[in-house]
Amino acid sequence: MRSFRSLILVFVFLSLICFGAMLFPSKPSAEESQTLSLITATPEEGFQVAIELARKGVTETQPDKEILFMLREVYSRDPDALIAASHVVAVHFQTVAAANNYWRKQDRED
8 A cells, every 4th residue: 555655756756846847847957968978988987877866857847946846845754755866867867878788889899
């Protein structure tokens, strides 16, 4: 029953974010509009890029900081939501790793 409740909370959270993004589309600031490269020197740098991509996804989806921080109180205490957030970072990390050819696989083979 707890996991069903958690799924409902995550669904409500995502619905609120999507609804907010439709009502209040954001324009990136000069700092945010800098290009984020998927190419990194190390897997550790790649993981940091994956985290940044996840953060940007959330802030682009919910540009209203007041609502974002209000919702954080809900999902930060929900283990299922935290696992879902970790999954998003993992998917982004897979993308970064692929872009880096798993950190220059061909260099290791030489």
